[in-house]
Amino acid sequence: MKVECINMKVLLLTFLFLMPSFCILASSNDAKMPKHEWSFGGITGTFDRASIQRGYKVYREVCSGCHSMSLLYYRDLIDIGFSEEEVKAISAEYTVQDGPNDEGEMFERPARPSDRFVSPFANEQEARMNNNGSYPPDLSVITKAKKHGADYIYNLLLGYKEPPEDYEIGEGMYYNEWKEGHQIAMAPPLDEGYVDYDDGTENTLPQLSEDVTTFLVWSAEPELEVRKKLGIKVILFFIIFGIFIYISKKRLWREIH
Amino acid sequence: MEKSPEQHKYKNSFLNWIEFRLPIVSYIEKEYKDYPMPKNCNYFWSFGALATILLVVLIVSGIFLAMNYTPHTDMAFDSVERIMRDVSYGWLLRYMHSNGSAFFFIVVYIHILRGMYYGSYKYPRELNWILGVFIYLLxxxxxxxxxxxxxxxxxYWGATVITNLFSAIPLVGDGLKTWILGDYTVGNATLNRFFALHYVLPFVILGVVGLHVVAVHVHGSNNPAGIDIKSKGDTVSFFPYMIVKDTLAVCVCGVAISVIIFFGPNLMAEVDNYIPADPLVTPSHIVANWYLAPFYAILRAIPDKLGGVVLMFAAILILFVLPWLDTSKTKSCNYRPVYKWFMMLFFVNFFVLGYVGMKPAAGTYLLIARIGLVYYFVFLLILTPFIGKFEKPKKIPASISDILKDNNLSKSEHESGMH
Structure with a gap:
């Protein structure tokens, strides 16, 4: 009886631990993706606000030339430390089509904080037309849409290299160590000094990449900080409540055993 | 008390009022307070309660999600993201729902595994097992x-692959597929009806769960020894003895699910699902939900499409007749020295099938899937009836109380031996 009990317990543990994790195992075939130290990582990690703001500057000055972020509103920028006035000023730099007005005409007006981020291209066809036939993906949730998330984006931005000698690279394509198949249509988007930071942070390539990745993770998971904070409370509740229940269980069952 | 004694059954007059008109109070008292549980039941007997609670959590979170969701191909993706970003605690609702369903499957798998290992499907609980398999299908x-x-x-591509399976059925296949999709390809009509069905089926599940619970309460719960209750001394009352164990199980499960919801909410999701559906771009490999992967592995292990579909459905439907495939009178595998190991292997095999179901169907993975597929059916169709006939079970204790007495005896012997 004892032995069988242990058998079943081992089996249960195997299932409990392996079932959720085996999908991760099953999906991660390149475990060599280098891990970067992120401010938002770990159980209590929070976003480095300054880094997100710098990252937004990188996005605005470089990435937004081709990549949309259509799930974001300008008002969302308040969450990363911009004041309402600043957000108004930022959104006013963009033009959106509105209407029809009382005369039945469509008209253009400056964007407001309640508008979504203005996309660089009117539609997918225009985007492809301007990018050698490739479609620059929307970046709103890109870190959730790629395996290894933030690490992938960061490594990708640093991963441009000369192709190996025997490697045949396609017309207008670039070699990138971390892209699946190593061919990427995006030209190296960042390099040292591409964006000037207002806060005096050094604008090296790794710094630019880290900042823009932090911005993208915030964009994909704006709830991250609230989520982790609430998580600690919920787990503590279950643990403390569980301890009381465990004690009651022991006392209740003492006479039975 | 003179006219109708029922009226003064409880101290609370409101309860008496209800009870006299609808005897629900005494029903709850009988089924959830005094209900006798075998006292040797281990924590595997808490997984039914866990599954029920998870089902309720899924239904409640799902209702709130549905209030904010738009079932239209142009808007569905954005409306889900809007829930995650702009609805108050929408991210929590959605992560509870998506990860809750994964945990629901884990818990139900353990519940099924317990039922198989301890022979809970055997006489007189066959119908209960059938209802359970029906719940699993739903x-x-x-x-x-x-x-x-x-x-x-x-x-998009999961829906395309799965609905395509129906077209393998001879004669009516293509028509059936079009009827299911409401169009020739997966499109807006499909999304609309899938939403309608996804909303209603959980309530059907809830109904069958009700029958499942009522059915198990008729003859009482099985137990790790698989022997019947002989006397009142073999049992404890549901309240408070089982409730306290179930609550503890809820706390442990709560910690596990919270770790995922709050610290790794997308670990069990496919990254490709954060890319809006695009009928023109096929993902490099289309994977099923991981908890359905064992059957996906069976499907792909057969080179012939129809053959794969037939075997996949057979793999599930065969479970309905398990009570009649098993010829052994002994319920619990604890007393079945041979069958026990094949049963364990069956669990491991199911797990392995799930693993290869997540991998591309080629090379070694395909070979493993085929071996796993063969064992799945050999175990159920050949080993289970055969071993039951020839195996010599261990000596079964006379009653549940005897087991506990023996345990305590050996425990005290062990302790005195230590000193």
Whole structure:
């Protein structure tokens, strides 16, 4: 009886631990993706606000030339430390089509904080037309849409290299160590000094990449900080409540055993 | 007390008023307070309660999600993201729902595994087992439908692959597929009806769960020894003895699910589903929900499409007749020295099938899937009836109380030996 009990317990543990994790195992075939130290990582990690703001500057000055972020509103920028006035000023730099007005005409007006981020291209066809036939993906949730998330984006931005000698690279394509198949249509988007930071942070390539990745993770998971904070409370509740229940269980069952 | 004694059964007059008109109070008292549980039941007997609670959590979170979701191909993806970003605690609702369904499957798998290992499906609980398999089928359908709703790449292509299976059926296949989709390809009509069905099926599950619970309460719960209750001394009352164990199980499960919801909410999701559905771009490999992967592995292990579909459905439907495939009178595998190991192997095999189901169907993975497929059917169709006839079970204790007495004896012997 004892032995069988242990058998079943081992089996249960195997299932409990392996079932959720085996999908991760099953999906991660390149475990060599280098891990970067992120401010938002770990159980209590929070976003480095300054880094997100710098990252937004990188996005605005470089990435937004081709990549949309259509799930974001300008008002969302308040969450990363911009004041309402600043957000108004930022959104006013963009033009959106509105209407029809009382005369039945469509008209253009400056964007407001309640508008979504203005996309660089009117539609997918225009985007492809301007990018050698490739479609620059929307970046709103890109870190959730790629395996290894933030690490992938960061490594990708640093991963441009000369192709190996025997490697045949396609017309207008670039070699990138971390892209699946190593061919990427995006030209190296960042390099040292591409964006000037207002806060005096050094604008090296790794710094630019880290900042823009932090911005993208915030964009994909704006709830991250609230989520982790609430998580600690919920787990503590279950643990403390569980301890009381465990004690009651022991006392209740003492006479039975 | 003179006229109708029932009226003064309880101290609370309101309860008496209700009880006299609808005897629900005494029903609850009988089924959830005095209900006798075998006292040797271990924590595996808490997984039924866990599954019920998770089902309620899924239904409640799902209702709130539905209030904010738009079942239209142009808007579904954005409406899910809007829930995550702009609805108050929408991210919590959605992560509870998506990860809750995964945990629902884990818990139900352990519940099924317990039923198989301890022979809970045998006389007189066959109908209970059948209802359980029926719930499992409904769960698979519901989770598949739900997976379509966010309208990401995996949603779209998963729906395309699975509905394509129906076209393998001779003669009526293509017509059936079009009828299911409401169109020639997966499109807006499909999304609309999948949403409608995904909303209604959980309530059907809830109903069958009700029958499942009522059915198990008729003859009482099985126990790890698989022997019948002989006397009142073999049992404890449901309240408070089982409730306290179930509550502890809820706390442990709560910690596990919270770790995932709050610290790794996308660990069990496919990254491709955060890319909006695009009928022109096929993902490099289309994977099923991981909890359906064992059957996906069986499907792909057969080179012939129709053959794969038939075997996949057979693998599920065969479970309905398990009570009659098993010829052994002994319920619990604890007393079946041979069958026990094949049963364990069956569990491991199911797990391995799930693993290869997540991998591309080629090379070694395909070979493993085929071996796993053969064992799945050999175990159920050949080993189970055969071993039951020839195996010599261990000596079964006379009663549940005897087991506990023996245990305590050996425990005290062990302790005195230590000193």
């Amino acid at each position: 769960m698979m359908a519901t989770s598949f439908l739900g997976y379509t709703l966010p309208w990401g790449q995996m949603s």
